[in-house]
Amino acid sequence: MKKQWTKFIIVLVLYLLFLLWVKSWWGLIVVPFIYDVYITKKIKWQWWKDGSSVTRFIMSWVDALVFALVAVYFINLFFFQNYVIPSSSLEKSLLTGDYLFVSKMSYGPRIPQTPLTMPLTQHTMPFFNIKSYIEWPHWDYRRVKGFGNVKLNDIVVFNYPAGDTLLNEPQYQAMDYYQQMVYPKGEQIYYENYGPVDLRKMNAVAQRRYFNTVYALGRQFFASNPVEYGDIVSRPTDRRENYVKRCVGLPGQTLQIKNRIVYLDGKPNKEPDNVQYTYFVKLRGLSIMQLLGAEYDEFRKENGISEEDVMMLNRLHGYDVESGTLLNKYALHYDGYMPLTARAAKAMKKAGIISEIRHVTDRDIDSGPYYPLNAYTGWTRDNYGPVWIPKKGKSVKLTLNNLPVYERCIRVYENNDLQVKGNKIFINGKPANSYTFKMDYYWMMGDNRHNSLDSRYWGFVPEDHVVGKPIFIWWSSDPDRKGFSGIRWSRLFTMVDKLK
Numbered sequence: 001m002k003k004q005w006t007k008f009i010i011v012l013v014l015y016l017l018f019l020l021w022v023k024s025w026w027g028l029i030v031v032p033f034i035y036d037v038y039i040t041k042k043i044k045w046q047w048w049k050d051g052s053s054v055t056r057f058i059m060s061w062v063d064a065l066v067f068a069l070v071a072v073y074f075i076n077l078f079f080f081q082n083y084v085i086p087s088s089s090l091e092k093s094l095l096t097g098d099y100l101f102v103s104k105m106s107y108g109p110r111i112p113q114t115p116l117t118m119p120l121t122q123h124t125m126p127f128f129n130i131k132s133y134i135e136w137p138h139w140d141y142r143r144v145k146g147f148g149n150v151k152l153n154d155i156v157v158f159n160y161p162a163g164d165t166l167l168n169e170p171q172y173q174a175m176d177y178y179q180q181m182v183y184p185k186g187e188q189i190y191y192e193n194y195g196p197v198d199l200r201k202m203n204a205v206a207q208r209r210y211f212n213t214v215y216a217l218g219r220q221f222f223a224s225n226p227v228e229y230g231d232i233v234s235r236p237t238d239r240r241e242n243y244v245k246r247c248v249g250l251p252g253q254t255l256q257i258k259n260r261i262v263y264l265d266g267k268p269n270k271e272p273d274n275v276q277y278t279y280f281v282k283l284r285g286l287s288i289m290q291l292l293g294a295e296y297d298e299f300r301k302e303n304g305i306s307e308e309d310v311m312m313l314n315r316l317h318g319y320d321v322e323s324g325t326l327l328n329k330y331a332l333h334y335d336g337y338m339p340l341t342a343r344a345a346k347a348m349k350k351a352g353i354i355s356e357i358r359h360v361t362d363r364d365i366d367s368g369p370y371y372p373l374n375a376y377t378g379w380t381r382d383n384y385g386p387v388w389i390p391k392k393g394k395s396v397k398l399t400l401n402n403l404p405v406y407e408r409c410i411r412v413y414e415n416n417d418l419q420v421k422g423n424k425i426f427i428n429g430k431p432a433n434s435y436t437f438k439m440d441y442y443w444m445m446g447d448n449r450h451n452s453l454d455s456r457y458w459g460f461v462p463e464d465h466v467v468g469k470p471i472f473i474w475w476s477s478d479p480d481r482k483g484f485s486g487i488r489w490s491r492l493f494t495m496v497d498k499l500k
């Protein structure tokens with residue numbers, strides 16, 4: 001009995017320390033059950049051990065499975081989780097096929113907002129295309145104390161801010177509901193019915209009226225076609241897709257991008273060592289398929305050039321011409337464009353693979369629309385802002401000109417009723433010429449600067465969306481190569497903080 005009391009006291013102390021950490025005393029209702037497990041044993045927790053051999057066999061597996069799922073749920077929730085890089089937006093710092101150990105402790109784990117969810121799923125049950133969580137109960141955002149805060153140039157895992165709304169048909173779920181679906185479709189319908197508009201000649205009131213109409217037209221189109229696109233659904237914050245980007249702007253800083261360089265409070269921020277930009281290239285007596293062939297496989301591997309990078313060369317004379325995104329017809333002089341680090345661009349030129357190369361600029365390819373989607377700013381991916389990043393407890397003066405930049409923060413992320421009547425702004429029914437933010441916000445960008453959907457397209461990342469910090473790469477598999485040759489041995493157990 002003494003041994004049982006010792007076990008009980010150790011477990012109880014650890015459990016109470018956990019409750020103290022998360023500041024949730026509702027967990028005290030579990031204490032009597034812990035006491036019963038070790039001391040009184042009134043409840044037959046393993047009743048199945050007295051059953052038939054078949055019952056014991058089945059229930060032993062059920063018991064082990066339930067324990068494993070609960071343990072995984074608890075560990076993923078408060079301590080760490082796995083994350084795999086699905087796209088090239090952070091290349092060549094983090095590569096497609098890198099598996100990351102993501103620490104929840106670095107910035108402090110969030111108390112779950114939707115606690116009733118199937119472990120090992122984010123939002124959808126595999127094979128069934130149904131929600132893997134129950135929306136009730138839904139708790140307000142709260143984060144327990146961690147080791148620190150998000151720092152400038154940290155690589156951060158977070159929930160996709162624009163993922164609050166989406167089309168439920170599987171092929172459209174991964175598409176940005178606002179940036180890629182509703183606004184473009186609404187603009188198309190508006191153009192077909194009313195003709196072109198010149199936003200540069202509109203004042204703030206007229207622009208707002210136009211974009212409200214465009215949004216309503218786009219939303220009505222998708223709402224009227226559920227068979228093709230699925231229903232318009234929403235997801236709570238902690239059930240949205242996980243993204244990973246680099247934090248290039250902190251709360252309270254003023255960010256501006258000038259000629260591709262990020263400036264913070266007027267000073268240039270250090271670029272990542274492996275930052276990528278898109279270059280026009282003219283191949284020297286070489287076809288795209290030859291560059292993808294075995295002869296250049298080792299060269300591509302040594303210089304971090306993926307098959308996806310090379311295949312982008314096809315866009316210039318294909319998609320960009322057909323879709324009308326090509327702005328500079330003289331760019332057709334080149335064979336195409338592809339993302340490259342400065343080192344890879346130099347290596348291609350030195351190897352005689354290319355005869356001409358130059359950066360792609362804002363005047364060559366249209367890659368918008370950019371955040372905010374409901375205003376004309378003239379900003380582009382290489383020349384953006386300036387924009388002040390909201391900071392908890394700090395206020396911003398509101399005008400109809402800057403309202404689109406902060407409207408989503410005020411209305412969606414901080415749950416206020418915001419309306420514009422004429423040229424006046426009302427928040428929660430009261431006239432407002434300023435707003436004090438309740439949360440910190442961050443500006444996230446990919447290191448593959450011309451091939452990354454990031455804050456330039458969907459805006460700020462609120463603190464309640466921050467998931468954790470990648471600590472190291474525990475596995476890395478090259479999608480361009482199979483078997484052992486596809487294992488990136490040199491990347492295994494590389495610390496992410498070293499990828500500056």
